Amino acid sequence: MGVKNNLFMIFRYVKLNLKKQAQYKTSFAMQIVMMILNNAFFLLQWIIVFNITKSIGGYGFKEIVVLFGICAGSYGVAHLFFNGAYKIGDLIYEGKLDVYLTQPKNVLLNVCSSSTSVSAIGDIIYCFIAFIIAGATWWWYLAVIPVLIIGALIYVGVVVCFQTLAFYIKRGNAIADMISSAITQFGAYPPVIFDTVSKVLLYTIIPCGFMYFIPMEYIFLGFNIWWIVGMVAFAIFVDALAFILFKIGLKKYSSGNLISGRL
Numbered sequence: 337m338g339v340k341n342n343l344f345m346i347f348r349y350v351k352l353n354l355k356k357q358a359q360y361k362t363s364f365a366m367q368i369v370m371m372i373l374n375n376a377f378f379l380l381q382w383i384i385v386f387n388i389t390k391s392i393g394g395y396g397f398k399e400i401v402v403l404f405g406i407c408a409g410s411y412g413v414a415h416l417f418f419n420g421a422y423k424i425g426d427l428i429y430e431g432k433l434d435v436y437l438t439q440p441k442n443v444l445l446n447v448c449s450s451s452t453s454v455s456a457i458g459d460i461i462y463c464f465i466a467f468i469i470a471g472a473t474w475w476w477y478l479a480v481i482p483v484l485i486i487g488a489l490i491y492v493g494v495v496v497c498f499q500t501l502a503f504y505i506k507r508g509n510a511i512a513d514m515i516s517s518a519i520t521q522f523g524a525y526p527p528v529i530f531d532t533v534s535k536v537l538l539y540t541i542i543p544c545g546f547m548y549f550i551p552m553e554y555i556f557l558g559f560n561i562w563w564i565v566g567m568v569a570f571a572i573f574v575d576a577l578a579f580i581l582f583k584i585g586l587k588k589y590s591s592g593n594l595i596s597g598r599l
Contacts, residue, residue, distance in 0.1 A: 342441075342442065342445055345441060345445070345446070345449065346417055346445070346449045349449045349450055349452065350416065350417060350449070350452050353451065353452035354452060354454065357452075357454050364454055367454045367455040367458065368454065368455060368457045368458040368461070369458065370455070370458070371455040371456075371457075371458025371459055371462070372458045372461055372462045372465070374458075375404070375408050375458070375459065375462040376462070378404060378524065379401065379404075379469075382397060382400050382401075383397070386400075392526055392528060392529065393526060393528025393529065394528065395526040395528065398470045398471065399470075399526070399552070399557065400526065401466045401469050401470045402466060402467060402470045402472065402476075402552065402556060403523075403524065403525075403526065403548060403552050404466060404524045405462065405463040405464075405465075405466025405467055405470070405480075406463065406480065406483060406484070406487065406547075406548050406551060406552060407520065407523040407524050407547075407548050408459040408460075408462050408463050408466070409459060409460050409462070409463030409464075409480065409483075409484040409487075410483075410484050410487030410488050410491055410547055410548070411456070411459050411488075411491070411520060412456040412457065412458070412459025412460035412462075412463065412484075413456070413460060413484045413485060413487070413488035414456075414487075414488035414491045414492050415452075415453035415455075415456035415459070416452060416453060416456040416457060416460065417449060417452070417488070418448040418449055418488070418492045419448075419451040419452050419453045419456070420447045420448045420449060420450040420451035421447070421448040421492045421495050421496050421499065422495060422499075422512075422513075422516065423447075423451060424447060424448075424496060424499040424500070424502065424509065424512075424582075425499045425501070425502035425507070425508060425509020425510075425512060426502075426509060427447065428499075428502040428503055428509075428585075428589065429502055429506065429507060429509070431590060431591055433447070433586075433589060433591075434591050436450075437586075443582075443586070444496065444578070444579055444582045444583075448492060448496070460484070463480065463484065464477065464480075467480065472556075476556060479555055479556070483551040483555065486547075486551075486567060486568060486571050487546075487547040487548065487551070489571045489574075489575055490543055490546055490547050490570060490571045490574055490575075491516075491519060491547060492575075492578075493571070493574035493575040493577065493578040494515060494519070494541075494542075494543055494574055494578075495512050495515065495516050496578035496581070496582060497574065497577055497578050497581055498511050498512035498515050499512040500578075500581045500582050500584075500585040502585075503585030503586070503588045503589060504585070504588065515541065515542060518542045519542055519543070519544055519547070522538060522542060522544050523544035523547060523548040523549075527545065527549040527553070543570065543574070546566070546567050546570045546571070550563050550564070550566070550567045551564075551567065
């Protein structure tokens with residue numbers, strides 16, 4: 337029953353936030369379109385690269401397009417449903433968690449799902465456009481849906497873990513912002529260009545490996561059930577860790593004594 341209620345809360349938040357922002361139709365549409373165009377510009381550099389060489393460690397233009405599509409889509413799902421996770425540090429620093437603490441809901445889940453990014457819709461749409469450009473087979477479009485969800489859960493979990501540093505140090509969320517940017521930047525490039533040390537980081541602190549590389553190589557380019565199980569297990573682990581660290585951090589939270597409400 338708790339899971340059902342939490343899912344209802346998440347989708348209710350998304351619906352209300354999108355409805356609120358959709359009042360300004362031009363701005364709403366432009367945010368989505370501009371994000372699609374922004375992602376499309378990424379392809380220009382690879383068009384230039386593949387005019388010089390046919391492949392990079394077995395990755396051709398098609399594979400790169402799909403990889404970046406997964407990257408953009410996971411980013412989009414994370415910011416569409418859990419955009420509030422990226423603001424936790426600011427709420428802690430400014431003492432604005434009070435309003436969430438007074439509500440009969442899971443505090444972390446409530447905070448994470450309370451905000452929605454409209455431009456994230458453009459990222460999700462771009463993912464499927466990328467698959468069309470790559471000439472993906474029909475089952476890829478179905479397989480990518482759980483991939484994006486799992487990738488988003490890992491993304492949000494890692495960000496929350498680092499955002500909780502704000503309970504202990506001022507502006508600790510700056511580290512979380514750096515990790516978030518690194519995940520987006522490194523995840524858009526083929527794993528073959530990274531050395532061993534870099535790959536260790538990309539499968540731990542900056543988990544692009546679990547979010548993008550594993551589904552790309554072991555779902556779309558091949559199949560290995562154990563790597564897929566590992567990806568799911570890592571998502572469960574990092575999200576559980578995020579809840580634990582947030583709960584421990586709350587004990588050190590100092591209220592801002594703000595009188596405010598949320599509609």
